[in-house]
Amino acid sequence: MLDFKDAARHPIAMSEESSTPGKQERIAKVMARAGLCSRREAERWIDAGRVIVNGDKLTSAACVVGPNDTIIVDGKPLPMKQESRLWRYHKPTGLVTSHRDNEGRQTVFDALPKTLPRVISVGRLDLTSEGLLLLTNDGELARKLELPATAWTRRYRVRAHGRVKDEDLESLKKGIKIDGVRYGPIDAAFEKRTGANAWLTVSIKEGKNREVRKVMEHLGMTVNRLIRTAYGPFQLGYLKRSEVEEVKPKVLREQIGSYLS
Numbered sequence: 001m002l003d004f005k006d007a008a009r010h011p012i013a014m015s016e017e018s019s020t021p022g023k024q025e026r027i028a029k030v031m032a033r034a035g036l037c038s039r040r041e042a043e044r045w046i047d048a049g050r051v052i053v054n055g056d057k058l059t060s061a062a063c064v065v066g067p068n069d070t071i072i073v074d075g076k077p078l079p080m081k082q083e084s085r086l087w088r089y090h091k092p093t094g095l096v097t098s099h100r101d102n103e104g105r106q107t108v109f110d111a112l113p114k115t116l117p118r119v120i121s122v123g124r125l126d127l128t129s130e131g132l133l134l135l136t137n138d139g140e141l142a143r144k145l146e147l148p149a150t151a152w153t154r155r156y157r158v159r160a161h162g163r164v165k166d167e168d169l170e171s172l173k174k175g176i177k178i179d180g181v182r183y184g185p186i187d188a189a190f191e192k193r194t195g196a197n198a199w200l201t202v203s204i205k206e207g208k209n210r211e212v213r214k215v216m217e218h219l220g221m222t223v224n225r226l227i228r229t230a231y232g233p234f235q236l237g238y239l240k241r242s243e244v245e246e247v248k249p250k251v252l253r254e255q256i257g258s259y260l261s
Helices: 027-033 039-047 139-146 166-174 211-218 249-259
Strands: 051-053 071-073 086-091 120-122 130-136 154-161 176-178 181-183 187-194 197-204 222-231 244-246
Touching (some): 027 039, 027 051, 027 071, 039 051, 039 139, 130 139, 139 249, 166 187
Parallel strands (some): 130 222
Antiparallel strands (some): 154 222
């Protein structure tokens, strides 16, 4: 959880870009930028009555706030805007990419070192998927990096049971429609075969829910191992399973400076 010890009751903290007197932004965006939660989570917190602005409990996320408004979340002042940070994490299988799980399963955030601040994942990896998961303390940055408009390539190594034709993989470059859902261009190539399984390399840009698994199933293959090796310019590299490593500030500015608040 975030440390509120040094936070006094103060006007909300805004980035330099948003610090112009009188400028207003939606409350969920301000909460996300402060690293408290994602925009979507902020909206749920507001619906649950956990957010107070200038002494009034919010009932709608449509509220806009300015630099002189006072925001209280769960009885504590909204913390000052933190410097945006990013971590690479090698997610193992068996962890849910969520802060809470209704089924009581262990989450990624349960398994992270306690020395980390409160972080949010950039996108998700499902329970049985593994590999690179980016983490950040900036909810607004996470949202920007997830957007399809960012067009960052997600790369995977995929082990799947079954056989697939080269022409089927080639056809994915034009995109494909499955059960009414349109998936954008996918770059997939055969790597090697081990027994009844084939290893493939797959690159996508949209990252829709369970996209790789659904596309492989459509081609008659069952994915039994899915490893994300890259997300945009960031690589899994030699990061060991369950290991987390912060991206150096200089590298962060070089790679995603235009996305920082």
